[in-house]
Amino acid sequence: MKLRDNEPLRERLAAEYVLGTLRGRARRRFEGLMHDDAALRRTTREWNERLGAMAEFAPPVAPDRRVWRAIESRLGLRAAAPRWQFWRHGSLALWRTLGLASSALAALLLVTVLLDRPDTTRMSDIASLTDEQARPALVVTADRERGLMTVKVVASVPLTAQQALQLWAVPRDGKPRSLGVLGADRQLTLPLPANAIGADVAVLAVSLEPKGGSRNPDGPSGPVLYKGAWVRLM
Amino acid sequence: MSTVAAPSDPTQLRAWLQGAARHDRGAFRALYEASAPRLYGLALRILGRRELAEEVLQESFVAIWHHAADYESALSAPMTWMTTIVRNRAFDVLRRTRSEGELDASEGHALESLADLAATPADRMQMSSEAQALADCMAALEDRHREVVGMAFFHDLSHSDVAEKLTLPLGTVKTWIRRSLARLHACLSARGAA
Numbered sequence: 056m057k058l059r060d061n062e063p064l065r066e067r068l069a070a071e072y073v074l075g076t077l078r079g080r081a082r083r084r085f086e087g088l089m090h091d092d093a094a095l096r097r098t099t100r101e102w103n104e105r106l107g108a109m110a111e112f113a114p115p116v117a118p119d120r121r122v123w124r125a126i127e128s129r130l131g132l133r134a135a136a137p138r139w140q141f142w143r144h145g146s147l148a149l150w151r152t153l154g155l156a157s158s159a160l161a162a163l164l165l166v167t168v169l170l171d172r173p174d175t176t177r178m179s180d181i182a183s184l185t186d187e188q189a190r191p192a193l194v195v196t197a198d199r200e201r202g203l204m205t206v207k208v209v210a211s212v213p214l215t216a217q218q219a220l221q222l223w224a225v226p227r228d229g230k231p232r233s234l235g236v237l238g239a240d241r242q243l244t245l246p247l248p249a250n251a252i253g254a255d256v257a258v259l260a261v262s263l264e265p266k267g268g269s270r271n272p273d274g275p276s277g278p279v280l281y282k283g284a285w286v287r288l289m
Numbered sequence: 290m291s292t293v294a295a296p297s298d299p300t301q302l303r304a305w306l307q308g309a310a311r312h313d314r315g316a317f318r319a320l321y322e323a324s325a326p327r328l329y330g331l332a333l334r335i336l337g338r339r340e341l342a343e344e345v346l347q348e349s350f351v352a353i354w355h356h357a358a359d360y361e362s363a364l365s366a367p368m369t370w371m372t373t374i375v376r377n378r379a380f381d382v383l384r385r386t387r388s389e390g391e392l393d394a395s396e397g398h399a400l401e402s403l404a405d406l407a408a409t410p411a412d413r414m415q416m417s418s419e420a421q422a423l424a425d426c427m428a429a430l431e432d433r434h435r436e437v438v439g440m441a442f443f444h445d446l447s448h449s450d451v452a453e454k455l456t457l458p459l460g461t462v463k464t465w466i467r468r469s470l471a472r473l474h475a476c477l478s479a480r481g482a483a
Contacts, residue, residue: 066471066474067467067470067471070470070474071466071470074438074441074442074466074470075380075441075442075445075446075447076441076446076447076448076451076466078447100364100365103365103369103373104365104366104369104419105419105423105473105474105477106423106442106473107369107372107373107376108368108369108416108417108419108420108422108423109420109423109427109439109442109443110327110331110368110369110372110373110375110376110420111327111331111368111372111416111417111420112416112420112424112439113327113330113331113333113334113443114330114334115326115327115329115330116326116329116330116333117325117326117329118325118326118329118342118343118346119339119343121343122325122329122343122346122347123318123321123325125347126321126347126350126351126354129347129351130351130354132314132317227340227344228340254389
C-alpha cells in the first residue's frame with residue numbers, strides 16, 4: 056500500500072482512525088505511519104477537530120459536587136480529607152486499576168497459599184491486601200460456592216490487646232461495609248455476604264480499630280493500614 | 290457573536306487552560322465550571338451510568354490539570370482537546386466494563402436515543418461554532434447513515450459491531466461510513482470557505 060501518494064486513502068484512514076472504526080492491526084499500523092509522517096498527523100488532527108465536535112451533541116448534565124471535591128483532593132488544591140477517610144479521596148478508580156494490574160502478584164500469592172492449604176480448589180476469588188509500600192499483609196480468599204471467606208495475616212502486624220483489625224468492602228458508591236473484625240487470631244473464616252464481593256465493590260480495606268471494631272457504623276474510625284482488590288480466579 | 294462570553298467561548302476556555310498550565314487554581318476552577326456539564330454529559334452518553342461517568346470526569350480533569358501545559362492552542366480548539374481526553378477515557382472504561390459484561394442494558398438504551406441525538410443535538414446555542422457546523426452537515430446526511438456514524442463515534446464500535454447491532458451487511462456499513470465521512474468533509478470545507 057503506497058499511502059504517501061494516495062490522498063483519498065490518507066483522508067479516509069485518518070477519518071476512520073478518529074471515528075474509531077479503524078481497529079486492531081490496521082489501527083496500530085496507522086499509528087506507526089503517523090509517527091514518521093507529519094502531514095498524516097496533521098490530516099488526523101484536522102479530522103479530530105471535525106468529528107470531535109460531535110462530542111458536543113450530548114446534552115450537558117451538571118455533575119454532582121462530589122466530583123469537583125474529589126478532583127481538588129487528588130490534586131491537593133485544598134486541605135485534603137483526613138487520611139483515614141480514604142474513600143473520600145476519590146482514588147477508588149485508581150485502586151481498581153492497581154488491583155487489576157496486580158493480578159500477577161495475586162497469582163504468585165496463590166502459589167504460596169496453595170502450598171500450605173490443600174483445599175484451595177474451592178477458592179473462587181483472592182485479594183492481596185498490601186500496605187503503602189505495596190508489601191502484602193493479608194490475603195483474603197473467597198469461596199462463592201460455600202459462601203465463605205478466609206482472612207489470613209501474612210505479615211507481622213503488631214497489635215496490643217486493646218486493638219483489632221477490621222475488614223471492609225468499599226463500594227464504588229456509598230459507605231464501606233464491615234465484613235469482620237480480626238483480633239489476636241492470624242486467620243479467620245467468615246460468612247461471605249453477597250455485598251462483600253459484588254461487582255460494585257471497588258476495593259477491600261483493613262483499618263486499625265479498638266478491640267471489637269469501629270464504633271462508627273458508617274466506616275472505619277482508625278487509620279486504613281492495608282488495601283487491595285478482588286481478583287476472580289474461576 | 291455576542292459580547293458576553295458564552296460558556297463555550299473558545300478564547301475564554303483557552304485562557305483558563307493556559308492558566309491551569311501555570312497551576313492557577315482559580316482558572317482551573319473556572320474551566321471546570323464552564324466545561325464540566327458538557328464533558329459529563331458526554332461521558333454519561335457513552336457509559337450510561339452515573340458512577341462510571343463521574344469516575345471518567347474526575348480522571349479527565351486530573352489529566353487536564355497535569356497536561357494543560359501540553360495543550361497547543363494553534364493545533365486544537367480547547368473544547369475538542371478536552372472532549373478527546375474524556376472520550377478516550379470513557380472508552381477505556383467502556384472496554385473494561387464490557388469485558389466484565391456489566392453494561393449491556395444501559396448501553397442498549399443509550400444506543401436507542403443516538404439517532405435522535407445526531408439529528409437534533411441539544412441546545413445549539415451552547416455549542417461551539419464547529420459543533421454547530423458539524424450538526425448542520427450531519428443533518429444533510431441520510432438518517433440511517435447519520436445513525437451509523439454517531440453509533441461508531443459515541444460507542445467505540447467497529448464496522449462489524451455496528452453491522453451486528455443494526456442487522457445490516459458489513460459491506461453496507463463500511464460503504465455508508467466511507468460515504469458519510471466524505472460528505473461531511475465536503476460540507477464542512479464548503480462552509481469553512483464561505
